[in-house]
Amino acid sequence: MPHYQTISDTLLRQLNESMFSGASIEIGTAEGPLWRFQCGTALPEGAGPQIKETTLFDMASVSKVLSVTAVCLRLFDDGILTPQDEMGLFYTGLRDEAAHISIERLLTHTSGLPGGQSIVGRDREHIDEEILKLPFSYAPGTQVQYACLGFILLGCLLEKVCGKKLDTLAREMVFEPLGMTHTGYRPQGADIAATAMDGSGIGTVNDYNARYLERPVGNAGVFSDAADCGKFAAMLLRKGAPILSGAVLLSANRNLTPWSTEARGWGFYRSRNRAKPVCDLCSETAFGHTGWTGPGILADPERGLYIALLMNRTCGRNGTYEAMWRSRRLVMNAAMAAMTKQ
Numbered sequence: 001m002p003h004y005q006t007i008s009d010t011l012l013r014q015l016n017e018s019m020f021s022g023a024s025i026e027i028g029t030a031e032g033p034l035w036r037f038q039c040g041t042a043l044p045e046g047a048g049p050q051i052k053e054t055t056l057f058d059m060a061s062v063s064k065v066l067s068v069t070a071v072c073l074r075l076f077d078d079g080i081l082t083p084q085d086e087m088g089l090f091y092t093g094l095r096d097e098a099a100h101i102s103i104e105r106l107l108t109h110t111s112g113l114p115g116g117q118s119i120v121g122r123d124r125e126h127i128d129e130e131i132l133k134l135p136f137s138y139a140p141g142t143q144v145q146y147a148c149l150g151f152i153l154l155g156c157l158l159e160k161v162c163g164k165k166l167d168t169l170a171r172e173m174v175f176e177p178l179g180m181t182h183t184g185y186r187p188q189g190a191d192i193a194a195t196a197m198d199g200s201g202i203g204t205v206n207d208y209n210a211r212y213l214e215r216p217v218g219n220a221g222v223f224s225d226a227a228d229c230g231k232f233a234a235m236l237l238r239k240g241a242p243i244l245s246g247a248v249l250l251s252a253n254r255n256l257t258p259w260s261t262e263a264r265g266w267g268f269y270r271s272r273n274r275a276k277p278v279c280d281l282c283s284e285t286a287f288g289h290t291g292w293t294g295p296g297i298l299a300d301p302e303r304g305l306y307i308a309l310l311m312n313r314t315c316g317r318n319g320t321y322e323a324m325w326r327s328r329r330l331v332m333n334a335a336m337a338a339m340t341k342q
Contacts, residue, residue: 008037023039023312026308027339057193063219098132106151107264108265109146110145154218155216167184269289
């Protein structure tokens with residue numbers, strides 16, 4: 001019998017240390033959920049309603065895999081795009097280095113585009129072209145430099161290729177087929193965890209670039225609950241079924257940056273990364289993604305387990321970015337230990 005109490009105790013300690021105001025976790029297998037737990041409140045300092053199973057969280061950069069990555073993989077499967085397709089195939093008049101940016105480079109954060117750069121003030125309607133004009137900060141393929149701009153560009157590219165908005169693509173190709181009925185951009189209703197210490201902007205994406213663009217984009221903006229994230233993670237354990245082929249998911253989960261301390265695949269992040277492990281006790285096959293506001297999804301094919309952990313660390317007095325990495329790791333470690341203990 002798994003030691004679930006250890007997991008809940010670990011989460012409650014993190015809550016008491018003000019790493020977040022609220023959290024929701026689901027653990028399961030390819031067949032579905034095994035255990036769920038929630039703690040804390042939707043607003044900072046113990047204010048607002050209690051976190052429920054249905055409470056939505058800002059998924060921040062986990063949006064990159066829930067939306068853009070999953071849609072990309074669908075299009076690889078369907079023979080519409082390939083990972084080696086370059087921007088020059090879709091955009092005219094690009095300088096040579098921008099024309100040679102491939103989809104794979106964008107998915108692995110090795111494109112040369114600068115990381116952490118603001119696009120506030122640039123032309124919203126042509127933001128893809130604005131990004132393609134930016135000078136590179138390194139030679140493509142020589143570094144992993146985490147770049148939200150690359151996923152904003154990818155989202156625009158998917159819209160250009162498919163002739164539909166990104167939120168429609170994600171809903172039709174990912175969320176609806178998986179039964180993720182509580183997941184999407186621009187959530188409605190009151191059951192949403194805050195992401196600001198003053199409790200403002202509930203239901204508004206925390207990411208400044210995504211918020212500036214005022215529309216669904218590729219780097220952030222998806223809101224979800226732990227149950228829906230569990231459905232996505234269970235799909236990863238089922239080798240993509242029913243929305244992806246086993247071949248494309250296996251390819252997506254390869255370490256395409258073995259020369260770096262960050263093990264990156266097509267959109268996904270290897271969970272036992274030398275740079276920043278998400279979990280120390282998962283197997284080498286584990287993969288997933290994390291987000292600025294605190295959430296993380298981990299699928300471990302060797303263990304046959306997934307963990308969907310949603311937290312709003314931006315509403316914790318002590319929930320700094322670096323502290324959150326440790327806090328999330330403590331919970332993930334406790335969860336993996338509890339589920340594998342004899």
